[in-house]
Amino acid sequence: MTTPSPLSPYDNLTPVTQAAYRARSAAADLAPLPRSAxxxxxxxxxxxxxxxxxxxxxxxxxxxxxxxxxGTSESIIDRLTxxxxxxxxxxxxxxxxxxxxDPVGEVVRGSTLPNGIDLRQxxxxxxxxxxIYEARPNVTVDAAALCLKSGNAVLLRGSSSAYSSNTALVRxxxxxxGGAGLPADAIQLVPGESRDSVQELMRARGxxxxxxxxxxxxxxxxxxxxxxxxxxxxxxxxxxxxxDAETDIDMAVDILINxxxxxxxxxxxxxxxxxxxxxxxxxxxxxxxxxxxxxxTVHGDERVRAHxxxxxxxxxxxxxxxxxxxxxxxxxxxxxxxxDSLDAAVxxxxxxxxxxxxxxVTTSQAAARRFTQLVDSTTVAVNAxxxxxxxGQFGFGAEIGISTQKLHARGPMGLPELxxxxxxxxxxxxxx
Amino acid sequence: MTTPSPLSPYDNLTPVTQAAYRARSAAADLAPLPRSAxxxxxxxxxxxxxxxxxxxxxxxxxxxxxxxxxGTSESIIDRLTxxxxxxxxxxxxxxxxxxxxDPVGEVVRGSTLPNGIDLRQxxxxxxxxxxIYEARPNVTVDAAALCLKSGNAVLLRGSSSAYSSNTALVRxxxxxxGGAGLPADAIQLVPGESRDSVQELMRARGxxxxxxxxxxxxxxxxxxxxxxxxxxxxxxxxxxxxxDAETDIDMAVDILINxxxxxxxxxxxxxxxxxxxxxxxxxxxxxxxxxxxxxxTVHGDERVRAHxxxxxxxxxxxxxxxxxxxxxxxxxxxxxxxxDSLDAAVxxxxxxxxxxxxxxVTTSQAAARRFTQLVDSTTVAVNAxxxxxxxGQFGFGAEIGISTQKLHARGPMGLPELxxxxxxxxxxxxxx
Numbered sequence: 001m002t003t004p005s006p007l008s009p010y011d012n013l014t015p016v017t018q019a020a021y022r023a024r025s026a027a028a029d030l031a032p033l034p035r036s037a038x039x040x041x042x043x044x045x046x047x048x049x050x051x052x053x054x055x056x057x058x059x060x061x062x063x064x065x066x067x068x069x070x071g072t073s074e075s076i077i078d079r080l081t082x083x084x085x086x087x088x089x090x091x092x093x094x095x096x097x098x099x100x101x102d103p104v105g106e107v108v109r110g111s112t113l114p115n116g117i118d119l120r121q122x123x124x125x126x127x128x129x130x131x132i133y134e135a136r137p138n139v140t141v142d143a144a145a146l147c148l149k150s151g152n153a154v155l156l157r158g159s160s161s162a163y164s165s166n167t168a169l170v171r172x173x174x175x176x177x178g179g180a181g182l183p184a185d186a187i188q189l190v191p192g193e194s195r196d197s198v199q200e201l202m203r204a205r206g207x208x209x210x211x212x213x214x215x216x217x218x219x220x221x222x223x224x225x226x227x228x229x230x231x232x233x234x235x236x237x238x239x240x241x242x243x244d245a246e247t248d249i250d251m252a253v254d255i256l257i258n259x260x261x262x263x264x265x266x267x268x269x270x271x272x273x274x275x276x277x278x279x280x281x282x283x284x285x286x287x288x289x290x291x292x293x294x295x296x297t298v299h300g301d302e303r304v305r306a307h308x309x310x311x312x313x314x315x316x317x318x319x320x321x322x323x324x325x326x327x328x329x330x331x332x333x334x335x336x337x338x339x340d341s342l343d344a345a346v347x348x349x350x351x352x353x354x355x356x357x358x359x360x361v362t363t364s365q366a367a368a369r370r371f372t373q374l375v376d377s378t379t380v381a382v383n384a385x386x387x388x389x390x391x392g393q394f395g396f397g398a399e400i401g402i403s404t405q406k407l408h409a410r411g412p413m414g415l416p417e418l419x420x421x422x423x424x425x426x427x428x429x430x431x432x
Numbered sequence: 433m434t435t436p437s438p439l440s441p442y443d444n445l446t447p448v449t450q451a452a453y454r455a456r457s458a459a460a461d462l463a464p465l466p467r468s469a470x471x472x473x474x475x476x477x478x479x480x481x482x483x484x485x486x487x488x489x490x491x492x493x494x495x496x497x498x499x500x501x502x503g504t505s506e507s508i509i510d511r512l513t514x515x516x517x518x519x520x521x522x523x524x525x526x527x528x529x530x531x532x533x534d535p536v537g538e539v540v541r542g543s544t545l546p547n548g549i550d551l552r553q554x555x556x557x558x559x560x561x562x563x564i565y566e567a568r569p570n571v572t573v574d575a576a577a578l579c580l581k582s583g584n585a586v587l588l589r590g591s592s593s594a595y596s597s598n599t600a601l602v603r604x605x606x607x608x609x610g611g612a613g614l615p616a617d618a619i620q621l622v623p624g625e626s627r628d629s630v631q632e633l634m635r636a637r638g639x640x641x642x643x644x645x646x647x648x649x650x651x652x653x654x655x656x657x658x659x660x661x662x663x664x665x666x667x668x669x670x671x672x673x674x675x676d677a678e679t680d681i682d683m684a685v686d687i688l689i690n691x692x693x694x695x696x697x698x699x700x701x702x703x704x705x706x707x708x709x710x711x712x713x714x715x716x717x718x719x720x721x722x723x724x725x726x727x728x729t730v731h732g733d734e735r736v737r738a739h740x741x742x743x744x745x746x747x748x749x750x751x752x753x754x755x756x757x758x759x760x761x762x763x764x765x766x767x768x769x770x771x772d773s774l775d776a777a778v779x780x781x782x783x784x785x786x787x788x789x790x791x792x793v794t795t796s797q798a799a800a801r802r803f804t805q806l807v808d809s810t811t812v813a814v815n816a817x818x819x820x821x822x823x824g825q826f827g828f829g830a831e832i833g834i835s836t837q838k839l840h841a842r843g844p845m846g847l848p849e850l851x852x853x854x855x856x857x858x859x860x861x862x863x864x
Contacts, residue, residue, distance in 0.1 A: 028782065032805040113827055117816055124808065126838050205657075209838050225637075225660055230839045251861040258863035350460065372856050373464040376556065384549055384859030393864075394855070395545055406558050406641050406852035407662045408840040420838035423826070424804050427816030429683040431690035432825075 015191040016200035019155060020207035023128045026183035027153035031125050033182070035102035038149055041180040042098035045145065048176035049091040049169075053084050059168030060137065067161055080135050080162055090141045093398075097145040100397045103415040104151045118426040123419040125151030127209040130190075130201050131400075132157045132223060134215035137165040143214075144173055144187045146400050150418035155208065157190040157201060159215075202227035209420075214401050217328065232409060234401035237267030237356035238328045239386040242345045242371065244362035245276040249283050251383060252361040253290050259359060259386040261294040265330050267402060268357050268389040272325065273336040274345045277303070280338045285311035292316065296332045299324040303338035325352040342367055346374045353377060355404050357389040378404060378411035447623040448632035451587060452639035455560045458615035459585035463557050465614070467534035470581055473612040474530035477577065480608035481523040481601075485516050491600035492569065499593055512567050512594055522573045525830075529577040532829045535847040536583045550858040555851040557583030559641040562622075562633050563832075564589045564655060566647035569597040575646075576605055576619045578832050582850035587640065589622040589633060591647075634659035641852075646833050649760065664841060666833035669699030669788035670760045671818040674777045674803065675719075676794035677710040683815060684715060684793040685722050691791060691818040693726040697762050699834060700789050700821040704757065705768040706777045709735070712770045717743035724748065728764045731756040735770035757784040774799055778806045785809060787836050789821040810836060810843035 013021065030038075049056070060082040067077050109121040129152045131143045140156055147154035158166040166189055174184040190197050201208060205228040212232045213223040224233050241259050243252045259270035275283055284307040291298055292315035299320040300308060308317040317336075324335040325348070339345045342360075349358050359381035360371040372380045379389040389412060391399025396414030403409040409417035445453065462470075481488070492514040499509050541553040561584045563575045572588055579586035590598040598621055606616040622629050633640060637660040644664045645655040656665050673691050675684045691702035707715055716739040723730055724747035731752040732740060740749040749768075756767040757780070771777045781790050791813035792803040804812045811821040821844060823831025828846030835841040841849035 028806075028808075031808065111827065113825070117820060119826060121843075127808070228657055230662070230837065232839075248861070254861060254863055262864055368858075374460075376460075376463065376559070377854065379855040379857055381857040382859070384857050384862040385864055387864045388549060388857050388859075388862065389855070393545070394551060395543065405662065407664075410852050411553075411855045420842050422809065423811040423821070423843045425811055425813040425816050425820050426800075427814070427820075429680070429686060430816040430820065431686055432694055432817055432819045 014200055016197050017204060017207065019188050019191060020128060020204045022185040023153040023155055023188055024207055026186040027125065027127045027151075029183050030148070030151045030153060030186055031104075033151065035104075037180075037182065038102065038151065039098040041177045041182045042094055042145055042148060044176040044180040045141070045173055046091040046094040046098070048172050049087055049094070049141070052172050053087045056087055056165065056168045056172065057082055057084060060165040062164040063162050072161070076135055080137065080165070082137055082165060086138070090138050093142060094145045097149050097398055100149065100415060102149065103419050106416070108421055115430060116427070117430050120424045120426075121421050122424060123416065124422050126418060126420050128153045128155060128207065129418065130155040130157065130204075130208045130211040130229065132198060132201065132211060132213045132215070132219065134159045134219065135161055137162045137169060139214060140166045140169045141173065142398070143400065144170075146398055146415060146418060148177070148182075148186060150415050152418055153186040153188075155188055155190050155201065157198060198223075199226075202229060205229050212401055232401070232403050232413070233405040234403055234413075235267045236328060236354045236404055237269070237402075238272065238326060238352065238354040239268060239270045239356050240272045240274055240345075240349050240353060240358040241270045241386065242274040242339075242342070242349070242358065242360045243276060243279060243283055243287075244342060244360055244364060244367045244371075245278040246364040246367065247279055247283070247361050248363055249279075249286060252283060253286050255359060255361050255383070255385050256287055257290050257294050260291070260296055260334050261332065262385070262387055264332055266387075267328075268386050269330070270359070270386045271327065271329050271334060272352070273334055274339050274348055275304070275336070276342065276345070277338050277340055280304075280307055284308065285313060288313035288315035288317065291334065294332070296334055299333060299335045301337040304336045307338070328354065342370060343374075346371065349375055349377070356402065357381060357386045359384065359386050378402065446632055448629050449636060449639065451620050451623060452560060452633075452636045454617040455585040455587055455620055456639055458617040459557065459559045459583075461615050462580070462583045462585060462618055463536075463559075465583065467536075469612075469614065470534065470583065471530040473580060473609040473614045474526055474577055476608040476612040477573070477605055478523040478526040478530070480604050481519055481526070481573070484604050485519045488519055488597065488600045488604065489514055489516060492597040494596040495594050504593070508567055512569065512597070514569055514597060518570070522570050525574060526577045529581050529830055532581065532847060534581065535851050538848070540853055547862060548859070549862050552856045552858075553853050554856060555848065556854050558850060558852050560585045560587060560639065561850065562587045562589065562636075562640045562643040562661065564630060564633065564643060564645045564647070564651065566591045566651065567593055569594045569601060571646060572598050572601045573605065574830070575832065576602075578830055578847060578850060580609070580614075580618060582847050584850055585618045585620075587620055587622050587633065589630060630655075631658075634661060637661050644833055664833070664835050664845070665837040666835055666845075667699045667788075668760060668786045668836055669701070669834075670704065670758060670784065670786040671700060671702045671788050672704045672706055672777075672781050672785060672790040673702045673818065674706040674771075674774075674781070674790065674792045675708060675711060675715055676774060676792055676796060676799045676803075677708040678796040678799065679711055679715070679793050680795055681711075681715050681718060685718050687791060687793050687815070687817050688719055689722050689726050692723070692728055692766050693764065694817070694819055696764055698819075699760075700818050701762070702791070702818045703759065703761050703766060704784070705766055706771050706780055707736075707768070708774065708777070709770050709772055712736075712739055716740070717745055720745035720747035720749065723766065726764070728766055731765060731767045733769040736768045739770070760786065774802060775806075778803065781807055781809070788834065789813060789818040791816065791818050810834065
């Protein structure tokens with residue numbers, strides 16, 4: 001056997017590669033399972049999380065103590081913290097995933113061909129999914145539950161700051177699914193806290209079917225650029241609100257403030273405001289005051305600053321630099337520019353947007369139609385907040401992330417996006 | 433502008449990157465075009481190919497002369513050759529693509545959310561598609577037509593052996609679509625005949641949306657391993673025919689011979705035969721004789737060779753080495769093994785298959801069900817030849833390739849597989 005197959009057992013495997021082989025074997029067992037077997041395991045996970053809450057919370061306390069020693073900010077410590085109440089909420093989320101329809105086996109296409117062959121394209125699990133994520137330990141359980149429901153084995157690579165929490169959580173999950181008769185290796189924490197384990201995951205082509213990085217832009221860029229395993233790029237959002245020449249100004253102010261300030265730390269929050277020059281004098285004074293009230297600093301181009309000065313707004317308006325047009329602030333800041341036309345707004349968005357979500361506020365059907373046709377982002381909102389780009393809001397019931405790439409999945413990813421398909425060709429002796 | 437955007441014009445662009453920028457701009461123009469504009473351009477291409485056949489054929493003669501000088505084999509020269517008749521056939525294929533439905537704008541999902549928002553997921557072009565392919569110049573036109581129909585700009589990187597033919601063809605195509613009012617840069621030959629241009633294409637992340645290598649296993653592996661642009665892996669086919677314990681022997685022989693010998697040079701031809709031990713004594717003598725008649729050399733394991741010796745078949749049966757289990761012969765050769773059970777056949781396939789197409793021949797409903805559940809390939813055929821895995825056979829009307837990966841597209845890829853999607857969220861002032 002001179003040319004080893006990716007599925008052959010080798011000597012000298014690294015711990016990460018060993019984990020991937022075990023995951024592959026578990027994935028083969030999961031793929032044909034009926035929904036009931038997967039749901040039973042999910043309910044066992046939820047029960048186990050409730051029964052073993054104190055074990056999880058005390059492991060979490062170790063992470064928090066380390067984080068405090070390291071001088072971590074309170075906002076990050078808050079995201080890291082698991083209370084008994086939060087663990088209960090996580091368990092409830094797992095029950096919610098169990099209640100969702102099983103994507104596996106869904107017939108996506110089907111027909112009888114002219115020669116009498118029955119052709120069906122059905123959803124099948126991807127196989128082994130690797131998730132690389134940052135501080136929040138709740139992602140450990142969410143991702144594991146979504147992968148299990150969709151018949152995939154999962155390799156979880158959380159941040160080292162949550163290692164004790166993740167270790168405890170994965171122990172609970174593995175015990176629960178093992179008790180429910182499923183292979184425990186369907187859920188594994190990637191061994192090792194060092195960056196080497198991320199590198200090994202990115203090189204595990206043939207063993208890992210897809211990597212999904214969830215977290216900051218730096219993490220995502222590293223994985224996208226370095227991985228030989230196929231990647232689904234998630235979550236960077238430089239979202240725009242464009243206020244058209246013909247618009248309902250009250251609606252435009254409401255949508256702007258909601259898009260920017262309802263929760264600025266998330267990827268579907270707006271980071272840029274574009275205003276048609278014909279409406280700027282009427283809209284900007286109201287918008288700037290509303291932004292000021294919401295505590296938002298405006299990074300304005302020359303024309304925005306001129307309108308601000310003329311209107312005597314109480315808003316803080318600083319001069320925008322080109323960097324502002326491409327910055328995902330994730331804070332109470334917004335870039336703002338006046339544009340000559342809808343097409344100029346589209347050109348600005350094409351140049352600077354991360355392709356996540358762009359909204360237009362307009363009373364013109366023609367403008368709405370042109371904007372939705374020309375803007376090439378995962379989601380285009382017409383007279384609605386950018387904040388709706390979300391698996392929960394879209395009615396998917398759960399979300400593994402928001403893909404900002406064009407291949408495989410684009411926009412909020414639910415359970416079907418964690419599947420591939422295969423064709424079943426059924427004949428009675430058909431030959432060509 | 434310290435951090436340049438991928439869409440900014442730069443100084444010092446390489447010719448390939450310049451081509452990619454122009455393709456991106458053309459793609460933005462193509463995306464909103466209605467079907468009629470694209471079909472008119474396709475029909476203009478077909479007409480132009482017929483009018484300018486002699487220009488294409490004489491350019492092709494230069495390639496053929498060079499190939500003969502270089503001592504190229506007649507089979508490759510045949511694939512390279514364009515006759516007036518072949519050019520007419522290519523033009524007819526383009527008219528066929530024009531007649532296919534436009535995938536762009538198709539509503540994939542749609543609903544009114546509980547809050548009254550209208551949500552629609554619609555198909556949109558991918559943007560810029562790069563195709564890297566080998567000798568056949570007809571791929572130049574096929575790929576351009578399919579990309580144009582699906583609203584994508586295309587960067588064509590053919591083999592240097594077909595450079596004159598491809599240059600002439602692309603000149604005809606660009607003139608035709610330019611005359612039809614579409615941007616000529618929607619169809620471009622990647623400049624340069626050296627391997628550097630392939631390297632540059634593979635590094636053009638952000639400019640090229642997807643690369644599709646079409647050709648030999650070596651080309652595909654290089655692109656898959658080295659590209660930072662997302663890749664759709666196509667076409668390697670180590671396809672298996674498994675003859676179950678309960679089977680119709682006549683049907684099994686017919687399917688085996690058709691799968692192996694009807695056209696051995698294609699990716700959906702069978703390369704391996706697996707026979708259940710309980711049927712081997714009845715099936716193998718018949719099968720080996722039929723393979724011998726079809727001119728197929730059998731690379732058999734010990735048990736196959738024992739049956740061959742016992743039956744006194746006229747077939748050529750050589751001893752299989754482990755390499756045979758994973759070889760895509762593309763010739764009149766087949767690897768053959770006797771397996772203990774259906775599950776052993778599945779295990780063999782999991783270990784060695786390229787995941788293209790596997791067929792089972794069985795009279796048992798339970799065996800058919802288990803095989804289709806457990807085999808994880810793009811296509812599983814029950815009582816049908818492996819040769820049906822083909823966009824034309826599946827009724828897709830055309831095919832850009834057969835994806836053997838799990839992300840985005842799996843199996844024969846038609847026009848919908850050359851699209852992505854975007855969500856349109858329409859409200860009347862909706863905020864969260």
